[in-house]
Amino acid sequence: MKDARLRIQSLIAAFILLALTALSAKAQETGAEFLSDLHDFRVNNYLALDAFYNFSATGDTETLNRIVVGINNSNDAMNSVVASTSGVLSEQQVEELNQAFDQFKNLMRGNINEVRDRGYPDLRLMADLANQALNMNNLATELYSVAQEGSGIKADTRIESARSAAVVMAQMMARYAARTHSSVSQTFQGASSEVPLDEQAKTFDQLLSSLRAGSTNGELKAALDDVASKWQFIRGSYINYNENNVGFVIDRYSKGIIEGLTNAIDLLRASA
Incomplete structure (x- = not known):
């Protein structure tokens, strides 16, 4: 009993x-x-x-x-x-x-x-x-x-780096559009207290380096390589703004970077 x-x-x-x-x-x-x-x-x-x-x-x-x-x-x-x-x-x-x-x-x-x-x-x-x-x-x-x-x-350091990078890129893209596409771009360049574009670009550099520091292969490696390639193509435009740059190209590549980071986040979460 x-x-x-x-x-x-x-x-x-x-x-x-x-x-x-x-x-x-x-x-x-x-x-x-x-x-x-x-x-x-x-x-x-x-x-x-x-x-x-x-x-x-x-x-x-x-x-x-x-x-x-x-x-x-x-x-x-x-x-x-x-x-x-x-x-x-x-x-x-x-x-x-x-x-x-x-x-x-x-x-x-x-x-x-x-x-x-x-x-x-x-x-x-x-x-x-x-x-x-x-x-x-x-x-x-x-x-x-x-x-x-x-x-x-x-x-997860890499997920957080990817999320922070996506937010920074979205902010930069909007800021760039404010300067490029607005009819009042000479006097309006975004929020009054925003971090300058070149500083945000350097922050993005650091976040992307952190994201790529870990082991990658397969789909994740392909996604991050694509993000890095797109970033290298437009990085100079964010570091040194020039009104002669083609705005829609910067916009398109920036969106591609955000999509790539979103894909990387999904892959990292799935493997966590």
Whole structure:
């Protein structure tokens, strides 16, 4: 009888341990998805901003659709952040970011209407949009760090380098578009407190070096080699801005780099 009781107690203890392990794994998985959503949110906002700077000069429907795609993707990521049950951020922190995003969307809408109604952008509204994008990204980056700590997930250096590189590239691309495509590029060059393009380019150099430092083969090596090749092609344009550079080539290669980094992140996460 005593042996039977001991066996039952052992089975119960084992079941509880398995349940706790499963809950911990589920929490880590949820936390990982939360971080992924926050990352997607940051990148897509700058893709939308880049598209707007192009739209401010052309006013064409195709470019407007790119703005809509960027905002919609950010919206999807934000909705996932709000709906998350990971608990890695407080409701107040999530709501603060959500409100910042609402302000960004309102400013984007106002700027689009200005271009459609008048045929050219309003410099003050455009500056407000750029500054809001920067402030929102800074908040999202701060919350990303908080969420990473709260998730209990050990940070993967290469994944974090790839994500940071993608955000920096998206910021640089939008900044370059502000200088190249805007009809007011001589007086408007992005947010008032943004890091200069050449400094961001050097930061990207460091992040890419960190990303390529580990062992790579197969698809991951191909993805990173492609990113490095594209970066070498446009790096000089970011280091030494020249208004004679072909803006759409810089834009296309920058987007290709972001896509390559996104692919690398997926491959690294799959092998983690």
